[in-house]
Amino acid sequence: VASLMLYCALSAIAVLLVVVWRVWSVIIPDRIKSRSYGSKNAAGTAPLSSSEQRQVRTMVVLGSGGHTTEMLKLIKGLNRKIYTPITFVIAATDKTSQEKTTIDWKPAASDSFLLIPRSREVGQSWSSTVWTTLRSLRVCLLQVYKHRPQLVLCNGPGTCIPICAIVLLFKFLGLWRDAKIIFCESFCRVQSLSLSGKLLYYIADEFVVHWPQLQAKHPKCKHLGPAMHPANLRASSSSASSGAVNLAMPPSPAAPLPGFKAPMPAIERMVTVAATQMSCGNPEENIKKAESLVRIASSRGAQIILLQELFQFTYFPIELNASNFQLATSLEESALVQGLALLAKELRVVIPISFFERYRNSYYNSIAVIDADGAVLGVVRKMHIGDRLGYNEKYYFSPSDDPFRVWNTRYGKIGVAVGSDQWYPEVARALVLQGAELLLFPSAMGSNPYDMQYDARDQWQRVMQGHAAANMVPIVASNRVGGEIVDGIQVTFCGSSFITGQTGEMLKIADRESEGVLVESFDLEKFHVRRASWGLVRDRRPHMTNDISTHEHIVEASATMPTQHSASYDRAQSAAKAHSPSRHTEQLAERNGPRRSVYWVKRKKLDESRAVSTARKTSAIADMGGGTKIEYTVLGKYTGDWQEGQKHGYGVFLYANGAKYEGEWVQGKREGRGVYWVEHKKKLRKQYAGEWRDDKREGLGTFFYEDGGRYEGMWRANKREGMGRMVFGADQSVFEGMWLKNERSGQGTLVLANGDRYEGHWLHDKKEGPGRFFYKATKKVYEGEWVDGSPRCGSYHDDYSEAEPDEDLQSTLARLQHHDITHFQLPKLELAHPEQVLSESVAMIRQERVMEAAFHSRRHGQGAEEDDGGEEEQEAQPTSIVFDEETLRLIQREFNLIERTQGDHQEGTISCSSLSRILSALDMHISEDVVLGFLDEVGASYDTLISFAECVDILSLLAETQLADGDDHGDRANEEGDQVDEVEQEDEDR
Incomplete structure (x- = not known):
């Protein structure tokens, strides 16, 4: 018995020693065994040579909120060609991480999502954690064996514990030995490790922290500085591309950062653009080819993709053929726009789409701007219409008088210039002045049939490069390729699509004949800083060039003015001499067919020709004078200009409810600049002053709220959308930033009345994402992630910023609370005949009906007289x-x-x-x-x-x-x- 007991004891000790040896050799990583780990001279994992590079099955464990955001930023450095396929592990109760990963990472077809039950919920008791952990381990056992990851990346969520435990179990059993676990502690952990970090500290192959305090307490980890810094992320990208199986985190900075006084990471806004080029033939084949090129560009990471001008058809302006007008469609009816909008939504890309547009009985060469969610942001119509042999564009297209617009897409602010618009430097400058960060030029640039020997390609490219350098914005140009011949007239398109940098340098250029895609990436924030440092926009002196934008327009109009308009033009010229060029004498150019007439906004008398055109409409009040421009309806009165029976020009409308609008009209709708008042306590209160479009607030304007609040910024379809500043009437707090559908969405700053302020990201009118909250009284700042308006994952430390927000707050509030200050200059208008008012608002309609009834009665009486042989006509009463x-x-x-x-x-x-x-x-x-x-x-x-x-x-x-x-x-x-x-x-x- 004693011998048997001794034998069992020795066997148990032997088994225990084997297990300990196995754990030490397989489970315990080399960094724990090494004495020099963590020192400055410690060597990391050597990158694999090009011959040794292979694909690595990767498993990325996501948490929720801040953990997911940090992990998605960290894995941007992974080389997708090597680290594939990637399995994203998400807790079954997490509803947002998968959607956020889909948007930010854009998983490939080989990537997948794995949902597992949580091992422990927040606030769950430790006694019940045992059962939930066992259930999670059971699910992970099958899934880990199925995916067999070679690399596991995690950064702190409890979801990673069962995954790492199963990986270690398989390594211990010898099922596979090449699995590596890399743990990066959360950015908000400064003084102590998280619970997950404490559990994985001695078993993770690599353990990384952001702050030096943690490395001092735990020397077996690596301190690489703030790994979330964009420069470090780019360094990790280069390391990962070399094929190292570990994450290859960036080297530590030259000078360690003391305490909490870490510098704020530089903002990085990377965007990837693409230019396509192709030959055009059959419309159906053209659309399929364009879709294929868009998909290729998206697969290469492109977020903004430019297609060439009028790619749906062959270049029909080569010939003069009236049947080609049947190719035009309205924006709402265009199957091309609808189809590519669905494609943009599917691929989450921005696509400007060129199409032949029919709009208000006119035809335009237009671009529909499609955002990454498939929404049509608006239409850009070509302004400068060329006309020469082989390019008969004036036969088909009307020149647009629409104002310049910049489109705020998901990936940045873009400006689009169609065809020959891109040749004019003032077009590029106007777009940049409105905030364009990227210029897109769809083109149909080809040979000149008058001079086939001259090659205009180089001139075209040099002009575009000059625009880029003069405005310091990158340019993407897309051109068609191939030759097209109609009725003996041949145009050969030169292709050569290109992408320039901020200073005009050629980054990518295509050849003359091949179809293909060009892709390039930019850091828009870096470009913005460089452009601001040069001051090319800041140091402009636009008052020195006013003559170019005012007198030149009248001179050009006089060159083509028909003789029947000479009288009105002489009046316009005399007005120009009497008044210096200013906003008070801004001319309104109206297009009626091929002829142009110039009218002046501020005039004392009406043109006789225009008074005659309204004589029929005002026949019921002819006793008040033929020059009267007053129209009465049942529900209000309009005094001002009209055209073809509709309010058109400048005028004032008094509504029956006491409201009043004074400003510009286009075809019966408020469009242009105008001011709207509402009745308040038997007085008129100014409610909105700004720009209108299609009877709605759209563009730059100021809205005055009844409680004393004020919004000053961009509008779209009666809603706050774009950059704007809001002063809240209740507490006079100030918000300045981005708006979307009346809600704060995007980057913005909120300054409270007590001096506290928030700087960061917003979503659905709530704080969401990374942000900083400064407490004025305590001189503290909270920095981290926000979820649903509340802080979720971050650090609270002293405010080391050098700015003095007190003066900024006081000056901002003083400026915004001043009642008369606004960025929008109110139009100064003058009524033609303000003294003439009718007492009955319904008289006009009744008079028209009485005249109509009398007319029908006379006609009926004449017919009866002929039938009855001349009997006396009985007068019919209306x-x-x-x-x-x-x-x-x-x-x-x-x-x-x-x-x-x-x-x-x-x-x-x-x-x-x-x-x-x-x-x-x-x-x-x-x-x-x-x-x-x-x-x-x-x-x-x-x-x-x-x-x-x-x-x-x-x-x-x-x-x-x-x-x-x-x-x-x-x-x-x-x-x-x-x-x-x-x-x-x-x-x-x-």
């Missing part, structure tokens, strides 16, 4: 509806009931949407289409507010409309009956 007292009481009762239920409206008014309820109470069966048509006729809608008197007038006119329609039906029935009687009489006679 039909007019007047409600009796009982009906008026009924209308008044319904009006009061509706007013009480719609209490949020102005007192004594209801909306036009309630008219159907009153019509039902009066037993008047009038269709909704008729009501809408009538409201549209008077310039109103369902949302317009009307008083009781206006309600009665509208109901009276609707009743007259119904009665007139009934009489028409009766007349047609009588005519049909007479025809039947005549047929029966003829049968009787036979």
Whole structure:
């Protein structure tokens, strides 16, 4: 028995020694065994030679919130050709990490996502953690064996513990020995390790920390400085491309960073662009070829992809053929735009799409700008239309008068110039002045049929390079290739698409004949800093070149002005001499067919030709003078310019609800610059001053809120969108940054009234992503990740910034709270005849209907006189509806009931949407289409507010409309009956 017990004890000791030896040799990493690990002279893992490089199966463990963001930044240095496939491990309860990874990383087809149960939730008791950990280990056992990772990357979340445990188990059993675990402690861990770090400190093959305090406490780890710094990430990219199996983190900085006073990482905004070129033939084949090139560019990492000009068709402006106008489509009907928008959404890329556009009975050479989510941001229309042999563009395209616009896409602000627009330096300069960070030039540059010996390619490229150097922005140009011949006229397109750098240097250039894709990456933030340091935009003196932008336009117009417009042009010239060029005498150029007329905004009298054009419309008030420019509707009064029966030019509209608009109009809609007032306490209060488009606030403008707040910045479709500054009326805090659909989204700074401020990223009007919060009272700063408006993962330390925010805050608040200061200069307008006002707003429509009824009565009387052999004509009285007292009481009762239920409206008014309820109470069966048509006729809608008197007038006119329609039906029935009687009489006679 004693011998047996001794034998068992020795066997147990032997097994234990074998296990310990196995753990020491297989599990414990070399960094723990080495005495010199962590010193400055310690050698890292040597990169693999080119002959030894192979693919490494990689498993990346993501946490949530800040852990996911840090890991996605760290793995940017991985060479995708070597570290593939990649399996992203995500906790089953995490709802955002997969979406964030898909957007930022853009996984390849071989990459995959693995969902595993959490081993421990936040706040979970330790007793229950045992069971959840066992369940997680069971799932990980099968999944790790299935994927067999050779490299496991993790940075602190509890999700990594079961993964690493299973990997170590397989290494211990000898199933595979080449698996490596690299652990990078979270950036917010400064004084102590996380729980995951403590568990993996002695078993991870590489253990990396960001701060020197941690290395002092744990010498068996590597301190590489702030590994999240962009320079270090780029260094890791070069190391990873060499093929090292470890993460190949960057070397430590030359000078260690003391304590918390680490410098803020430089902002890096990398964007990858692509230029394509191809030959064009059959439209269907062209679209397929363009889609293929876009997919190729996206697979190479391109985020902004440029296609050439009019790539859908062969270059049809070579010939003069009216049937080619059938190729044009509107933006909404374009199958090309819709299809490529879906492609942009699928690949998450920005694509400017060239198409032949039909818009408002005109034809344009246009670009639809598609963002990475597939949304159509807007349209760029070609401004400068060339016309020479082989390029008959003036036959097809109208020149655009749209203002220059810069498009704020997901990857940066881009400016687009179509075709010959790119030859003009003022176009590039105007786009850069509006904030363009990248210029895109789709082209159709080819040979000159007049001089086939001259090659314009070099001149074209030099001009574009000059634009890049003069404005210090990179340029992407895409051109078509191949030759096209129509009716003996041949144009050979020179291809040679290219991408320039910020100073005009050629970075990538294609050849003349091949189809293909060019790809290049830029750091937009670096370009911005360099451009600002040169001061080319800052040091401009635009007042010295005012003559170029004012007098030159009039001279060019006079060269092509037809003789019938000479009188108006002479008046314009005399006005130009009387007034120095300024905003007060800015001319408005209107295009009517091929002729151009120049009118001056501020004028005392109206042109006789324009007064005659409105004589028909104002015939009902002809006694007030033929030059009157006043139009009355049931719901308001308009005083100003009009064209072809619509408000067009400058004018003032007084709404029935007391509101007022004064500014520019285009075809009956507010468009251009204008000011809008609302009635407040029986006075007019300025609500918005700025730019309008399609009857909506769009462009640069200032909105004044009733509580004293003010927004000053960019608008789109009546919503705050783009760069803007908001002063909140409640507490006078100030926000300056990016907006999206009335919400703060993107980079921005919020300065509170107490001096505290937040600088960082926003999403859906909440703090989301990396940001810093400065506490003025304590001189402290929180720096880290924010989730749903709350701090989630970061560090709290002293504020070492050298800026003095107190003066900035006081000056900002003082400037913004000043009531008269605004970036937008309000237009100074002058009414033509402000003293002429009618007492009855409905008189015009009633007068027109009376005249129309009298006309039909006379025509009917003439016909009856001929049929009756000259009998005396009986005068027909026009039909007019007047409600009796009982009906008026009924209308008044319904009006009061509706007013009480719609209490949020102005007192004594209801909306036009309630008219159907009153019509039902009066037993008047009038269709909704008729009501809408009538409201549209008077310039109103369902949302317009009307008083009781206006309600009665509208109901009276609707009743007259119904009665007139009934009489028409009766007349047609009588005519049909007479025809039947005549047929029966003829049968009787036979």
